[in-house]
Amino acid sequence: MDSLPRQMLLVGEDxxxxxxxxxxxxxxxxxxxxxxxxxxxxxxxxQGAFDLILIDVIRSVLDGLFVITRLRNLERQxxxxxxxxxxxxxxxxxxxxxxxxxxxxxxxxxxxxxxGAAVNECLLRWRAGQYRASQAEV
Numbered sequence: 768m769d770s771l772p773r774q775m776l777l778v779g780e781d782x783x784x785x786x787x788x789x790x791x792x793x794x795x796x797x798x799x800x801x802x803x804x805x806x807x808x809x810x811x812x813x814q815g816a817f818d819l820i821l822i823d824v825i826r827s828v829l830d831g832l833f834v835i836t837r838l839r840n841l842e843r844q845x846x847x848x849x850x851x852x853x854x855x856x857x858x859x860x861x862x863x864x865x866x867x868x869x870x871x872x873x874x875x876x877x878x879x880x881x882x883g884a885a886v887n888e889c890l891l892r893w894r895a896g897q898y899r900a901s902q903a904e905v
Contacts, residue, residue: 770893770894771795771796771797771890771893771894772797772817772818772819772852772890772893773798773818774797774798774799774800774815774816774817774818774819775792775797775798775799775800775817775818775819775820775821775886775889776799776800776801776802776808776811776812776817776819776820776821776851777789777799777800777801777802777821777823777882777886778802778804778805778808778820778821778822778823778834779802779803779804779805779808779822779823779824779831784823784881784882785801785882787881787882787883788801788821788882788883788885788886789801790883791883791886791887791890792886792890795887795890797890800815800817805822805830805831805833805834805837808820808822808834808838809834809837809838809841812838812841812842812851813841816848816851817851818851818852818893819851819852819854819889819893819898820838820851820852820853820854821854821855821856821882821885821886821889822834822835822853822854822855822856823855823856823882823885824855824856824857824864831855831868832867832868832871835853835855835868835871835872835873836871836872838851838853838872839853839871839872850872852874852875852893852898853872853873853874853875854873854874854875854876854877854885854889854892854898855868855873855875855876855877856877856878856879856882856885857876857877857878858878859878860878861876861877861878864876864878874898875889875892875897875898877889
């Protein structure tokens with residue numbers, strides 16, 4: 768699939784991590800918003816639509832799980848809008864974290880060092896058609 772996300776949301780990125788991720792998105796030509804916290808992400812998603820959401824749960828998987836559940840609930844309240852592809856970046860080893868995250872509605876789990884690398888991998892996988900939102904033509 769050659770298309771790219773129309774809009775991406777980065778969640779949980781501190782100031783030091785925003786720049787490399789935003790640089791990668793600029794290279795791909797993908798517009799993005801940044802929500803430094805889960806609470807801000809919920810506010811942003813309530814106001815707009817995103818094709819792809821990358822959540823950094825490196826510091827707190829339990830907080831990330833709460834935010835993921837709330838994000839999916841918000842999406843269900845908006846019929847007619849396809850859900851975003853939801854990707855989570857976790858500490859290594861990745862498999863330890865997948866079990867609680869997948870049932871909450873996570874499409875992919877990455878354990879890459881650095882938000883820039885995670886964003887790049889998300890976009891590569893999007894282009895390959897791996898995420899369900901990338902296959903929903905709207």
